[in-house]
Amino acid sequence: MNNEKLAGTQITKTIILFLIGSTMVIGTGVEAGRDMWISTLAATFLSLPVILIYCRIASLFPGKDLIEILELNFGKLIGRLLSIPFIWFAFHLAAIVLRNFGEFISTIALPETPKTVPMIIFAFICILAVKAGIETIGRCSQYFILLIAVEIIIVNMLNIPNMEIENLRPLMTLEASKYMQSIFTAFSFPFGETVIFLMLFSSVQKKNSVYKIFLSAIIIAGLIISFTTARNIMVLGPNTMEAMYFPSYSAISRVNIGNFLQRMEIVVTIAFLLAGFIKISVALLAATKGFARLFGFEDYAIWVVPIGLLMVNMSYLLYDDITEMFEWAQKIWPYYAFPFQVILPIGIWIALEVKRMLKEKKQQVEL
C-alpha cells in the first residue's frame, strides 16, 4: 500500500477537484461583493508565491512526504513534533468539509433527516476510498473531472439566458481593504489548503515535476472558481448572492428552457458531491498517513476507520448550526489557517534552504 504511485495527471486532477470541492458549493471571498470574481482571480495568482514554496519543499526531497522531510532534517523528535500541526490541520479540514456537505445535503434535499445520517454515509464512502489507497482516489479523480467539466459547460450554456452582465458593473468601486480581505479569504479557502498535499507527495512518481503539477492545477481550478463566481453574480445579482448559503445551487436552479428543461440542480448536486468526496478523502488520507507515521507505523490502512469515525464525531461537534458554519468559514478560517498554510511552510522552507547551503559549503571546504 505504501508503494502506491500516482501519475502526474492523476494528482493534478485530484488537486483541481480538491480545490473546487467545497468552494463551488459555499463560495469564497464574499467581502468583495460584485467583484468577488476579480478577487478570486487575484487570489489565484497571488497565492502562487506560497504555492511555489510548497513546490520547493517537495522538490528538495523528491519521493518523500512532509513528515519524512521533517524527520530527515530536524531529527525524529523535532520532526514529529513539527508534523503534528499539519496532521491536525488535515484532520480538521476533513471534518469541516464533511460538515459543509452534511449541511448542504440536509438543507437542499433532506431537511427532515438528522444531518448525522448523510454525514455518516458520506464519511463511510470516503473511508472506503482511503482504505483502497491513493491510487483509487487518483483514478476516481480522472473520471470525475470529466463529468464535472461536462456539467460545468452544459449548465453554464443553459444558464446564459439568465445571465445579466450588468450585475457585474460597476467594477472595483469598493475600498481597497475589502479587496484585500476578500483575497485573503480566497487564498486561505481553498488555495492555501493545498498544503496538505505535501503529506502525499511520496505517492507521486518521481519523474513528474512538482511545479508543473501544482501550478497547472492551481491555475485551472482558480479559473473555474472565478468563472463560477462570475456566473453566480450574473445570474443572482450581488445582493442575492451574498444572502445565499449555496449560491451555485441557487444559480443553477434558475435554469428553465421552455418550461421543459428545468430542475438541473440535481445533476449539479451530484457533481458537487463527487468533488466533495475527493476533498474529504484526500484530507482524511493525509491525516491518516500522518498519524501512522507519527507513531512509527509503516502501513496506514488500519487507522483509516478509527480516524474516519473521529472525523464524523468532530464534524458533528464543530458548529451548532449553518449560520455558525458560515461565520467560521468567512471570519475565523482565514486567520486560523494562516499559520498552517503560510507561517509554518515558510519557516520549514527557510530552515531547509539554510541547512542545504551549510551542507554545500561544508562539502566545498572538504574538497
Added chain:
Amino acid sequence: MWIMMIISYITVSFFDLKSTKDKITTGKLMLYIFLMAVSCAIGIANGYVLDMPSPAEPLRRMVLSITGK
C-alpha cells in the same frame, strides 16, 4: 441508543480488523481500541449531552480576540 452505538462500533472494529492485511501487534491493537473507545464515547455523549462543547469554540474565541472583531 448507547447500547446500539457500542454494538455498531464493536461490529465495525471486528470487520475492520478482520479485513486488515497488515500484521496487528499488541501496541497497534491497544491504540486502535483506544481511538475507537474515544470515538464511541464522543458519539454517545453527542446523543445525551445537550450543549457539548465544540472543539472549534476556543479557536474561534482566540482568533476573534486576536483580530479584535
